[in-house]
Amino acid sequence: MLYFDKVTLRRGPKLLFRDASMTIHAGHKVGITGANGTGKSSLFALIQGKLDVDDGRFSMEKNIAIAHVAQETPALTTAAIAYIMQGDIELTRLQQQIEEAENSGDGVRVAELHERFAVIDGYAARARATRLMHGLGFAMGSEENPVSSFSGGWRMRLNLAHALMCRSDLLLLDEPTNHLDLEAVVWLEKWLRNYKGALLLISHDRDFLDRCANQIAYIEQEKLTMYSGNYTAFERIRAEKLALQQASYEKQQKQVAHMSSFIDRFRAKATKATQAQSRIKALERMQLIAPAHVDSPFSFAFKHPGGIPNPLLRLNKADAGYGDTTILHNVSLSLLPGERIGLLGPNGEGKSTLIKLLAGGLAAMKGTREAARDLSIGYFAQHQLEQLHGELSPQQHLQMLDESLSEKEARLFLGGFDFRGDMALAPVKPFSGGEKARLVLALVVYQQPNLLLLDEPTNHLDLEMRHALSMALQSFEGAMILVSHDRHLLRTVCDSLMLVSGGNVDLFNGDLDDYSTWLLEQRSDDDVVSTTPSRKDDRRVKAEQRKQLQPLRNKVKKLEVELEKLHVQKSGLDEKLADPELYEAGSSDTLKRLSIEHRQLEQKLQDTEEAWMDCSEKLENAT
DSSP states (O other): OEEEEEEEEEETTEEEEEEEEEEEOTTOEEEEEESTTSSHHHHHHHHTTSSOOSEEEEEEOTTOOEEEOOSOOOOOOSBHHHHHHTTSHHHHHHHHHHHHHHHHTOHHHHHHHHHHHHHTTGGGHHHHHHHHHHHTTOOTTOTTSBGGGSOHHHHHHHHHHHHHHSOOSEEEEESTTTTOOHHHHHHHHHHHHTOOSEEEEEOOOHHHHHHHOSEEEEEETTEEEEEESOHHHHHHHHHHHHTTSHHHHHHHHHHHHHHHHHHHHHHHHOSSSHHHHHHHHHHHHHHHHGGGGTTOSOOOOOOOOSOOOSSSEEEEEEEEEETTEEEEEEEEEEEOTTOEEEEEOOTTSSHHHHHHHHHTSSOOSEEEEEEOTTOOEEEEOTHHHHTSOTTSOHHHHHHHHOTTOOHHHHHHHHHTTTOOGGGGGSOSTTOOHHHHHHHHHHHHHHTOOSEEEEESTTTTOOHHHHHHHHHHHHTOOSEEEEEOSOHHHHHHHOSEEEEEETTEEEEOOSOHHHHHHHHHHTBOTTSOBOOOHHHHHHHHHHHHHHHHHHHHHHHHHHHHHHHHHHHHHHHHHHHHHTOGGGGSTTOHHHHHHHHHHHHHHHHHHHHHHHHHHHHHHHHHHHO
8 A cells, every 4th residue: 555665754954764664554553653853744744745755765556545634724614513524525526416416407417426425325424423523522412513613622623533534545643642531532542443444643642552553663763663563562672672782771770670669669558459459560561661761862850849748638528610610519639648649531521620629720619628838739731831931941941930040950950851952042932832841841840849730741742751751750759630641641650540520529440441441331332422311320329339438448548658657667767776886885775765666666557557458458348
């Protein structure tokens, strides 16, 4: 279908890659990866005829239908459903020809065209377009709304549906998940797995690539290399290559040791809870993939936030919404030190509203929000990218937070986010979305918060930056609430999941795979939400059960925090008792005192562990 023979491609004077050879056949699903600026989008432009090769030969079969997602949508008055149906070019052409034949009174021609219309299943086209709309998150009843009535993000979803509507032989998707929530991502994965044509997919979502791609084309150092298998398989193969380089190998070992230490610490804290086991498995997987990122340009970490109050923040029977519309009802939530919560829920159910309420950017309509005196919030949301000062540089943004920060210190810190050389001093206005997102994250990290509120932090970030963010969040010592459609990030940094749905905020019993199953179960076989009364009753009963178990879950979490503190105290006493000078003459009183403290601490540790195990078993039996 597509043939690349020693292709060299440039964008202006910049060499993107040289001597690239690969063949794409029908049914191939190829993930295109590499750092920003390496030539992924230019490869798409070549296939679409917008660029020519600088050397080598590129060709493709004649008369293949290519579908791609438009980057902009004019403010059309056309109904959304009609705009999506226009993606099927032959359907649109036949509709026009039928109308012309009917106007001319040519009955034979009309009959021929209707026969062809039936062959391409044209009579089911509207139903197909409706399924695409609802699968991508559009509300029932919005089909006839004009395109101009939708915001920019929703218009991008319309463009995606327009491309999927095309009965194509080749589908080109460039970051299709950027404007989707997790519900729509799960639906799109299922759709792409059933797609019969060839797929070329640019994505920085590791889980999405794993589920949709069976080959990986990786661009680095001006070379394009094809790998068989999904993204995880690619990482392992690349890691083996990099491990042959001694310098890379040494850096890899430091990363592995860091993660192993974290796993051991976490395993000691919670060995039986379902979420704990899930997270340990995810961290062990990270240990395998870490070597594939040893040459990452990003290197940063959260410093110790200092004092962490307990609790940091509390919502008490709070309602939240906008104007006269209440979105969240009667929310009670207490954030404790060390909590790491991932927020799940269909689009529009209130995840971002809850984040804004916690951040203090939205006042409670009812109930209270109580913040600890020493609370320090690090808040990331997409609107903050537009609040950067376009005329200022990354260094100036950082020095606005800390006037005493020297230029050398600022540039050293920014280098960890790959703002190096002239880029650290350049105005941010022309920066890409990914570069602005990195800068906002850098500003959050610098402020050393003890509570992180992150609303889709990975949008526009490439795979290397996502990996660096995941590594940094692993070591963050405060509390965190995360909204993200990046399941790999959720899986590796969150201990518990909460579901925001139907105005309620409840603990979700299960992992992300269970949540994906739950999402798909909300749809009927034709992808249109059709919930029976009995299923509604069942969900209401389960929600009530989760609410009744919340006090027990809170007790388990408090005991986990207490266990971690006791383990730290015991380690400190063990070090003191191991000091040889303690056993010399004149130190008997100190030795006696420390020995008594050690026995008391061991007893307290044993009692706390027994209480934690008892509560954990009760919780597991109840669920």
